Amino acid sequence: MTDRAAGLGAAPRRSALGRAAMALLVLLTLVAVAGGVVAWTQGYRLYAVRTGSMAPAYPTGTLVVVAPLAQEVPTTGSVITFRIGDGLVTHRVFATSAGGLTTRGDANPSPDAWTLPLDRVVGSVVAAVPNGGYILVFFKQPTGALTLVSGLVSLTLLWTLFFPGGEPAPGAERAPRPVHARA
Numbered sequence: 001m002t003d004r005a006a007g008l009g010a011a012p013r014r015s016a017l018g019r020a021a022m023a024l025l026v027l028l029t030l031v032a033v034a035g036g037v038v039a040w041t042q043g044y045r046l047y048a049v050r051t052g053s054m055a056p057a058y059p060t061g062t063l064v065v066v067a068p069l070a071q072e073v074p075t076t077g078s079v080i081t082f083r084i085g086d087g088l089v090t091h092r093v094f095a096t097s098a099g100g101l102t103t104r105g106d107a108n109p110s111p112d113a114w115t116l117p118l119d120r121v122v123g124s125v126v127a128a129v130p131n132g133g134y135i136l137v138f139f140k141q142p143t144g145a146l147t148l149v150s151g152l153v154s155l156t157l158l159w160t161l162f163f164p165g166g167e168p169a170p171g172a173e174r175a176p177r178p179v180h181a182r183a
Contacts, residue, residue, distance in 0.1 A: 043068035048133025053105030063132030064090055066123040079125040082116055
């Protein structure tokens with residue numbers, strides 16, 4: 001077998017491996033998107049912790065996953081996200097009473113000044129990703145999605161530049177290789 005014949009078998013193998021890797025990446029992306037859609041329809045939401053009031057458990061920049069309440073009244077010690085005015089706050093339940101909930105941030109020395117009605121509770125925190133909130137805030141900005149799209153286009157163009165398609169078509173002539181003279 002000649003060197004040229006051995007080289008022809010390598011390109012289809014690399015191409016098949018590349019296609020398999022791309023198919024796996026697409027499959028994983030579709031599974032992640034489908035899982036996100038299902039979680040969203042079930043009431044799960046993602047929020048970024050913007051202050052240090054819940055440190056050290058949830059420091060600034062933490063991404064929290066909030067699920068709808070599993071029970072009617074959150075228990076003392078559970079971490080909840082609730083609406084105050086136009087904003088959202090994530091604090092721990094300090095006490096419960098007939099009038100509502102008293103909350104407190106872990107880093108705060110005293111409970112919050114308000115009694116929280118139960119209808120203001122968005123849900124309870126079920127998971128957290130340290131520093132993941134920064135990514136969420138970035139992609140909520142108008143330039144965040146544009147940056148993602150332009151980055152993906154750039155990567156695709158660079159990939160085709162450095163890893164061009166397989167072998168030339170049968171019958172197509174190859175450009176001759178330059179011959180370097182030795183001195």
